[in-house]
Amino acid sequence: MTEPEQAKFYNRKAAVGDEPPTEYGFVGRDLDIQSVEHHVLKDTGSNELLVRGMAGAGKSTLLAHLAWWWQRTGLIDQVFSFSYEDRAWTAAQITREIRSRLLSPAAHAAADSMPEAAQAEQVADLLRPDRHLLILDNLESVTAAPAAIPHALTPPEQAKLKTLLSRLRGGRTLVLLGSREPESWLTNGASGPGTYPLPGLDPQAASLLVEKILDRHNAAHHLTDPAERAALNELTDLLGGYPLPLTVVLPVLATLKPSQVLAELKQGGAGADPAGLITRAIEYSHGKLDPTLQTSLLLLAPFTAVIPTDTILDMYQELLQQDDAVRALGPLDLTGAVDQAIAVGLATPHPQVGYLTQAQPVLPYFLRSRLSDRPTLRAAASCAHYQLYTQLAATLHDMLTSVGDPQQRTTGQTAARAEFANLTAALDHALADGRPVNPIITVLDEYLDQAQQHETRRQLPDHAITAYHQPVTDDQRRELAQLHYLAGHTALIQYRLDDALSSFETELHLKQALGDRRSEAAARHSLGFVARERRRFDEAETACRQGPRHPP
Numbered sequence: 001m002t003e004p005e006q007a008k009f010y011n012r013k014a015a016v017g018d019e020p021p022t023e024y025g026f027v028g029r030d031l032d033i034q035s036v037e038h039h040v041l042k043d044t045g046s047n048e049l050l051v052r053g054m055a056g057a058g059k060s061t062l063l064a065h066l067a068w069w070w071q072r073t074g075l076i077d078q079v080f081s082f083s084y085e086d087r088a089w090t091a092a093q094i095t096r097e098i099r100s101r102l103l104s105p106a107a108h109a110a111a112d113s114m115p116e117a118a119q120a121e122q123v124a125d126l127l128r129p130d131r132h133l134l135i136l137d138n139l140e141s142v143t144a145a146p147a148a149i150p151h152a153l154t155p156p157e158q159a160k161l162k163t164l165l166s167r168l169r170g171g172r173t174l175v176l177l178g179s180r181e182p183e184s185w186l187t188n189g190a191s192g193p194g195t196y197p198l199p200g201l202d203p204q205a206a207s208l209l210v211e212k213i214l215d216r217h218n219a220a221h222h223l224t225d226p227a228e229r230a231a232l233n234e235l236t237d238l239l240g241g242y243p244l245p246l247t248v249v250l251p252v253l254a255t256l257k258p259s260q261v262l263a264e265l266k267q268g269g270a271g272a273d274p275a276g277l278i279t280r281a282i283e284y285s286h287g288k289l290d291p292t293l294q295t296s297l298l299l300l301a302p303f304t305a306v307i308p309t310d311t312i313l314d315m316y317q318e319l320l321q322q323d324d325a326v327r328a329l330g331p332l333d334l335t336g337a338v339d340q341a342i343a344v345g346l347a348t349p350h351p352q353v354g355y356l357t358q359a360q361p362v363l364p365y366f367l368r369s370r371l372s373d374r375p376t377l378r379a380a381a382s383c384a385h386y387q388l389y390t391q392l393a394a395t396l397h398d399m400l401t402s403v404g405d406p407q408q409r410t411t412g413q414t415a416a417r418a419e420f421a422n423l424t425a426a427l428d429h430a431l432a433d434g435r436p437v438n439p440i441i442t443v444l445d446e447y448l449d450q451a452q453q454h455e456t457r458r459q460l461p462d463h464a465i466t467a468y469h470q471p472v473t474d475d476q477r478r479e480l481a482q483l484h485y486l487a488g489h490t491a492l493i494q495y496r497l498d499d500a501l502s503s504f505e506t507e508l509h510l511k512q513a514l515g516d517r518r519s520e521a522a523a524r525h526s527l528g529f530v531a532r533e534r535r536r537f538d539e540a541e542t543a544c545r546q547g548p549r550h551p552p
């Protein structure tokens with residue numbers, strides 16, 4: 001190999017990385033992979049495919065595996081992956097993230113000044129001629145209404161995402177979507193993504209997975225008893241060969257016989273629709289836990305994407321126990337509950353952040369539906385979650401802004417990225433409940449600034465101001481003024497001078513009403529600064545329009 005060839009080879013190897021880890025190793029899916037490949041490669045118009053299946057069918061695992069495999073075999077160049085479990089990704093945010101990896105920093109920054117729609121067109125033009133892979137996973141969140149699934153997009157944002165996807169149709173870049181729902185909103189007449197309904201594992205792969213799960217939970221002895229083995233096969237069929245229901249239910253075989261579990265699960269109505277299967281599996285395994293673990297798990301309902309462990313989880317438990325309704329439930333064991341979630345495959349340790357576990361999206365979904373008819377507990381849990389993140393926000397902010405310790409800053413960024421969904425959920429709780437938002441807003445703003453997610457950063461104070469309750473106390477007026485200051489500051493950095501001017505004006509009015517001279521002076525100072533910038537800008541523009549005053 002020549003030197004440039006070598007560099008290319010090793011760069012690619014570094015980008016591809018190791019096979020994505022799967023709790024029990026990746027099994028089966030050969031036929032599914034073939035079908036997906038056939039679909040997206042058969043002709044130019046079919047480069048987009050929706051992999052649809054119930055929660056726990058194995059969609060995310062398959063998408064991650066395909067991304068790795070296709071990169072390894074050289075079919076695709078880069079992978080751009082977005083999960084709506086992490087946040088409500090808008091077309092503008094997706095556009096920006098992709099562009100930052102395809103263009104030089106200078107070209108990337110220059111593109112920022114174009115209107116949003118033009119930026120999306122540019123990114124589509126960058127993607128169409130080359131073979132990359134774009135993954136949008138957990139797409140069911142985009143149009144979701146129930147409180148059990150967060151991160152929906154507003155109809156105008158849905159339309160923009162739809163436009164972006166339609167621009168990629170017929171290009172070389174492959175687009176894979178993962179969802180529980182048919183996502184018919186993406187289809188216009190004959191044009192829209194094809195659908196691949198993801199089935200359970202084939203019988204051979206399912207029995208391989210079953211053996212691995214039994215091994216792990218010291219239940220392999222059932223395999224040697226012919227009657228129990230037959231019951232186990234029937235149980236696997238009943239669970240549709242779907243991987244997550246298997247990992248959730250089979251650990252109970254450590255203490256129960258397959259025939260017993262089969263009989264009990266059949267009582268719940270055999271042959272229920274597959275969508276209900278995972279809920280029934282979780283319900284069953286949840287029902288086998290002792291009452292302390294059952295309630296403890298329920299109280300984890302407010303967490304999205306990740307759940308903390310160790311001392312932070314203890315802090316959450318203490319906050320919960322300040323509530324009378326929670327204390328009346330008796331002792332709690334949240335650490336035991338998280339361990340249990342890990343044991344049945346509903347959570348896994350976070351690959352980068354030591355104090356976090358990653359939850360399967362179906363876990364909070366299940367827990368929230370379970371809490372929906374217990375409003376007192378639900379309120380207590382969201383309140384404790386909010387208080388926890390108010391405290392964590394301060395710590396994260398210290399890490400993000402620590403001077404002279406780059407390692408600390410990087411850790412802060414990784415943690416803030418992982419905790420993003422929890423922080424925004426806590427913010428929304430505060431806004432709905434009229435509680436202080438400042439610590440959480442401040443850390444989100446800092447993180448988004450460092451991550452250069454300008455679009456999201458711009459929306460943050462606007463969203464908070466729109467949702468802010470009419471202030472009644474001076475503290476609330478001060479906080480609202482601070483939000484307008486933040487909006488003005490962000491607008492100024494992004495050189496949106498009119499927006500900055502109006503934000504600082506509102507800030508000043510609020511501060512005048514408070515009668516706090518010193519902070520009033522600060523607001524006047526900002527206003528003066530923007531007004532001067534504005535004049536300079538106008539003068540420059542007029543000069544430009546009039547042309548040179550003294551022709552040569």
Ligand SMILES: Nc1ncnc2c1ncn2[C@@H]1O[C@H](COP(=O)(O)OP(=O)(O)O)[C@@H](O)[C@H]1O
Nearest residue numbers: 023025026027055056057058059060061243244
């Ligand atoms: N092909 C597979 N081989 C082994 N385990 C799998 C496979 N597919 C999924 N799993 C297991 O099942 C769990 C749920 O799969 P996941 O892809 O997250 O489901 P979905 O995205 O459809 O909700 C994963 O955590 C993984 O442990």
Ligand SMILES: [Mg+2]
Nearest residue numbers: 059060061138
């Ligand atoms: Mg998934």
